[in-house]
Amino acid sequence: MKEKKGIGESIARLMKDPSSLLLVLISFALLFLFVIYPLVFVVFIPSAENWGTFFSKSRYGTALLNTMVSSSLSALLATIFGFIYAYAINYSNIAGKKFFRFIAFLPLLAPSVMSGLAFLLLFGRGGMVSQYLKTWFDIELDLYGLPGLLIVQTISYFPLAYMTITGVLRSISPNLEIAAQNLGARGFKLFRTITLKLALPGVLNAFLLVAINCFADFGNPKLIGGNYSLLAVEIYGEILNNEPGLASVMGIILVIPALLVFWVQNKLLSKGSYSTITGKPVSGLNRMTTSRKTDIALFTFNSLISLFIIAMFAITILFAFTKNFGRDNTFTLDHIMKVVFNPSSPAVMNSLVLSLISSILAVAFALVLAYVIVRKPFPGKGLLDFTAVLPIALPGTFVGLALIVAFSSGPIILQGSAVLIIVAMLLKQMPVGYRGLTASFKQIDKSIEEAATNLGADSRRTLTTIVFPMLQKTVVANFVYAFMKNMNTLSTIVFLITPKWVVAAVSIFNYAETGTYYWAAAVAVGLMAATLATLGVMKLIFRSKVKIFDF
Template sequence: MKEKNGIGESVGRLMRDPSSLLLILISSALLILFVLYPLAYVVYIPDAEDWRTFFGKSRYATALMNTVVSSTLSALLATVVGFVYAYAVNYSNMAGKRFFRFVAFLPLLAPSVMSGLAFLLLFGRGGVVSQWLKSWLDVELDLYGLPGLLIVQTISYFPLAYMTMTGVLRSISPNLEIAAQNLGARGFRLFRTITLKLSLPGILNAFLLVAINCFADFGNPKLIGGNYSLLAVEIYGEILNNEPGLASVMGMILVVPALVVFWVQNKLLSKGSYSTITGKPVSGLVRVTTSRKTDLALLAFNSLVALFILAMFAITVLFAFTRNFGRDNTFTLDHLMKVVFNPSSPAVLNSLVLSLISSVLAVAFALVLAYVIVRKPFPGHRALDFTAVLPIALPGTFVGLALIIAFSSGPIMLQGSALLIIAAMLLKQMPVGYRGLTASFKQIDKSIEEAATNLGADSGKTLATIVLPMLQKTVVANFVYAFMKNMNTLSTIVFLITPKWVVAAVSIFNYAETGTYYWAAAVAVGLMLATLSTLGVIKLIFRSKVKIFDF
């Protein structure tokens, strides 16, 4: 029997299913309150004078141009590094692949601002490498500004590109490459015409992910940007100067490049076919791999990247566990006891608690949204779907700006509360889980849920007892991703923290900015230990149902 459609029938079904109606109303209310209301407030608050000030000062135009240039270059470099690194791991015969997978995982454990801290400890004016070059070779190293920013953002965000490209490269069917090889394609021609072309969607998606993060990056430009001003840093300054209107103008301007990246990506992907799963058998086929010379070149490249990452982690650990590395190398636990395990310095504990709460809520909210939008179509579901994924297209700096401006005055006052920090973390991570769960719902036959409904279960019980167990792996994977991102976030919440609810990433930034590098390093180490411990507990609970440390 054909299911009846139409607005009237959809509304009728909802009225007969009050639990679904309640889920839709709650979801809509939360998205309106924490997404649409703050965005509308940011658009409304600037006056004509704020717009004239922004366009009338060359300083802001320079910051905008610097943001576009540095973010684009960093995204390109990180995407190239991520692609080559992933290609080496998946297509070469080089040794140490497990090690290189592990190294690519490491930056995900640390906040991006730790890369800026480690860069200062190595290559800053008083850095270990800078001092060595000055004393032995009489070379003055000055990488502040654009050069340093490109290096730090490339290292910070290349794992995003690597993970995206690894998934795409693994999905390319070996029979396509073997067929091309049988037709005479070899070496670089095979790579260019088959592998690279089929990888294009992954490359573009990787570029998009990295670019959005670079546009929103605040900590690294503030620490090592020097006089190279970026828009995110200018927004922070205007918030401190109590100029919310001008900050809102800059926030809206910052969104424009991010939206352009989305538009360009969609345009490029719409012009070709990139199917890699053809339904043809591939069992027993061996992927075409690189030559011996190429293996050596790829090994050298990956080793250089790995060396840089390991050096950044090593210098952070050395500063955390010595009195003042380079001047007094005596081993000590004093720094960790002072800023990690001291009840008066709860930054790491705050990060852990807030991240766990926001990650659980983000996954739960994503599950409910995916369920009602895919399984319970209703009038306005497309608008709800758009609102749900909108935060992923917005730089984290803009999301945090919108929340602090909207809830620091007006009818709803949440400034200084943990709820606002949790909401900011949730908004940035929920869309990722929502997209994944939406895809999973579409792969599961709805007749299973209909059978439960026919046996008397309402939507709430069906969601909890039928849907959730079937999607357990996806739910846990999204929770792990959200937790790691929330533990390390800075740009989204830098405007929202208070002395009571300071978090680890902000503490690292504050200590680094004031030159107390050993405390900044100690907080970074404490944050990574807390993250690893939590992930270890999750792995013990879910075992093979979730892959975390499987390199």
């Protein structure tokens, strides 16, 4: 018997399953309220005068050009560094690979703004390295502006490129490389014609992912950009000046290159990766590794990157646990007690609570969305799918701007509430979980759920007793990712915080901007400790279901 199709039949089936109908309606309502409504609001709020102001003042054009240049260069450098770092770990015989994997994981624990803070402590006008060079070699070090921004964003986002590329390199079968070597390809020719070509889709994907993050970066440009103005910083200034219309214009302009990058990324991913069908691998087949000279070069490169990252964390810890490192090196817990454990400065605790709530809700919502879109036929499925992934293409600065503009007036006012911060965090992290869970749902045979339905289980019971246990590992992994990102987020929520709901990343930024570096460092250490402690508890609970400290 041929299965009936069409909108009418889809609606009829949905009406017979109240649980599914409720899930679909809730999904549409939430995405319309917190995605479509704010975006429409922010698009229509600017006046003709606001648009005229943007295009008539050269400073805004310069900020746009600077954003494009710095984001592209930072993404390029981070991708190159990430590739070399990953290649060294996967294709060489260097010692200390487990250590290098651990070092690449470290920056993920810290907010990106901590990179800017550490840069100031090391290379700022009063930084340790700057003072040493001035005292001993009479060299005035001035890295503010584009040079400093490139350094900080490269170090901040190279782990993202590394993780993307290392997965691609691991998946390349050694069969083709060995075959090419047997046919005469050696050294750089083998690398250029085989390895690099097979890894190219992953490399391009890493570049685009990093570029999207660089477009949205706010804290680092504000701290070390100097006179090198970027759009994200200009938007922040216009919000402080109570110019939401002009800020919205710049937000819309900022979204255009980000959406373009997102579109290109999706086009590349839709074509798939370059893969090799070689049949069953030969037993005991080992990947070809680099020469002794190349190993030395790769070990040196990874060591320098690791040294820089260790120096960033070390200087932050030293400032957190001394009275004023470099001037008074006396050990103290005063800074930690004042800004971490002081009830009047609850930034770290706020981050922990809000991140946990937002991450749980993000994964739950992603699970529901993936379930109804993959499993349930209903009108508007394509629209719901598009709206679900849209926030990942939008810079965090724009998402925060849209939420504060839309919900500071009108029928629903959420300005100043923790709800708006949770929503902002959820919107940025939910699409990642949704994509992963959608792929997982497609790998599960639908007949298992149909059998449960035939035995009388509705959608709610099927989802909680059949589907969720089968996807537990994916759900936990997405929760870990969302939690770490939420703990460290700044640009998405910088417009939304209030004196009651200040979070750790914003506190680090505020203290660094006012020059109280020891308090900024103390908050950064407290934030990382809270993140590590939470992940440790999760590791104890879920054990092998989640890999956090396995390098």
